[in-house]
Amino acid sequence: MLEKTILRVGVLGCGMISADHFAAWAQCQGAQVVAVCDPMADRARARAEQFGIPAFYDSPEAMMAAESLDLIDIITPRETHAAMVRLAARHGIHALSEKPLCPTLAEAEALVAEVGGTIRVMVNENWRYRAYFRKIAEWLQAGKLGTITLARMALWRSSMLPRAEDGKIHALTRQAFLAKEERVLIAESLIHEIDVMRALFGELDVLACSTGRACPGIVGEDSATILLRTGYGLTVTIDGVMTAAGHDTRAPDRLEIAGTRCSVVLEGAVLKLIGAEEETHVYDEAVVRQNCFNASIQHFVDQVKSGGPFWTSAEDQLGSLRVMEDAYRLAGQMPVLSAMQLPPVAPPRITGFDI
Numbered sequence: 197m198l199e200k201t202i203l204r205v206g207v208l209g210c211g212m213i214s215a216d217h218f219a220a221w222a223q224c225q226g227a228q229v230v231a232v233c234d235p236m237a238d239r240a241r242a243r244a245e246q247f248g249i250p251a252f253y254d255s256p257e258a259m260m261a262a263e264s265l266d267l268i269d270i271i272t273p274r275e276t277h278a279a280m281v282r283l284a285a286r287h288g289i290h291a292l293s294e295k296p297l298c299p300t301l302a303e304a305e306a307l308v309a310e311v312g313g314t315i316r317v318m319v320n321e322n323w324r325y326r327a328y329f330r331k332i333a334e335w336l337q338a339g340k341l342g343t344i345t346l347a348r349m350a351l352w353r354s355s356m357l358p359r360a361e362d363g364k365i366h367a368l369t370r371q372a373f374l375a376k377e378e379r380v381l382i383a384e385s386l387i388h389e390i391d392v393m394r395a396l397f398g399e400l401d402v403l404a405c406s407t408g409r410a411c412p413g414i415v416g417e418d419s420a421t422i423l424l425r426t427g428y429g430l431t432v433t434i435d436g437v438m439t440a441a442g443h444d445t446r447a448p449d450r451l452e453i454a455g456t457r458c459s460v461v462l463e464g465a466v467l468k469l470i471g472a473e474e475e476t477h478v479y480d481e482a483v484v485r486q487n488c489f490n491a492s493i494q495h496f497v498d499q500v501k502s503g504g505p506f507w508t509s510a511e512d513q514l515g516s517l518r519v520m521e522d523a524y525r526l527a528g529q530m531p532v533l534s535a536m537q538l539p540p541v542a543p544p545r546i547t548g549f550d551i
């Protein structure tokens with residue numbers, strides 16, 4: 197519990213996704229960003245000017261030593277999160293870390309064991325806070341679906357294809373570091389879908405996984421299908437692809453849940469309950485996207501103040517990282533996809549039909 201009206205916040209990392217964090221902090225109740233830091237000092241200065249933040253630094257150590265911070269928001273590359281959380285722990289500053297908490301499950305387990313008792317650590321698994329997933333959770337908890345018989349979630353995007361306008365690969369213009377990562381789609385993006393499915397249905401075991409790569413500009417996977425099952429027998433699939441022509445570079449998730457009483461269909465940010473009861477909710481994807489940052493950050497502040505549990509604690513993140521590790525292990529050697537040698541299966545000519 198932290199009994200202070202306004203908590204002092206420092207932000208580490210002023211890259212691409214920090215824009216959404218700063219927008220969320222600007223409307224957060226009970227906390228104020230007082231300092232920002234990025235080794236690229238120009239980025240830190242620009243964010244400080246943009247959001248009226250009084251101090252900026254190019255060294256996390258210097259910022260934490262000087263600013264009497266209560267909270268730190270870590271928005272740096274995945275391989276730096278653990279060192280930043282450890283540094284925060286040395287200064288007694290509670291930490292919100294971007295996902296994935298660490299590049300591997302083993303590193304995350306070691307981190308949680310080491311700092312767990314000293315500071316509070318939450319992971320920004322913001323997808324889970326999206327309005328349509330919380331509505332689905334309400335329906336599931338109210339028993340509207342009857343027996344749940346199958347669930348599948350898909351993230352299909354064109355973000356690893358060259359753009360028509362300039363030939364550049366959209367995902368790499370936003371996150372250049374992805375070009376060199378050996379773990380791309382599952383570790384960077386599907387970790388969110390894994391987290392949402394765990395939030396809705398409970399812990400998941402990986403039965404199988406298959407990955408592939410089509411984009412020549414990266415070394416990791418840009419497509420993946422994961423077959424999972426809950427402890428009570430529900431089969432869940434998660435699939436994603438970043439090279440799906442015709443799909444938006446930032447297309448939202450598609451989710452279907454089959455139930456014996458009602459089923460759920462989420463497509464294009466339109467959520468439907470169908471069957472014995474019918475409901476339709478139309479969401480504005482841009483609003484949902486920003487609001488999930490706002491909700492996650494507000495939850496972090498509220499729970500630090502009240503001493504209550506985090507919905508997306510570092511300990512909880514271990515469940516998603518366990519799925520990620522098992523998925524990569526079971527996927528094994530990844531094929532490189534190119535123009536396929538399809539078997540000669542041209543359909544026979546059938547008389548009497550015009551198609």
Ligand SMILES: NC(=O)c1ccc[n+]([C@@H]2O[C@H](COP(=O)([O-])OP(=O)(O)OC[C@H]3O[C@@H](n4cnc5c(N)ncnc54)[C@H](O)[C@@H]3O)[C@@H](O)[C@H]2O)c1
Pocket residue numbers: 208209210211212213214233234235236239256271272273274276280294295296320321322370371373384
């Ligand atoms: N939750 C989400 O929806 C979401 C979306 C995109 C990215 N992310 C995550 O956010 C993190 C950052 O991603 P990004 O796309 O903004 O990356 P980015 O490369 O655009 O920005 C990272 C910034 O961190 C800075 N940095 C590196 N080490 C630092 C340190 N020790 N202290 C302070 N700053 C440091 C870099 O100079 C850079 O400006 C990653 O973990 C990524 O997976 C989350």
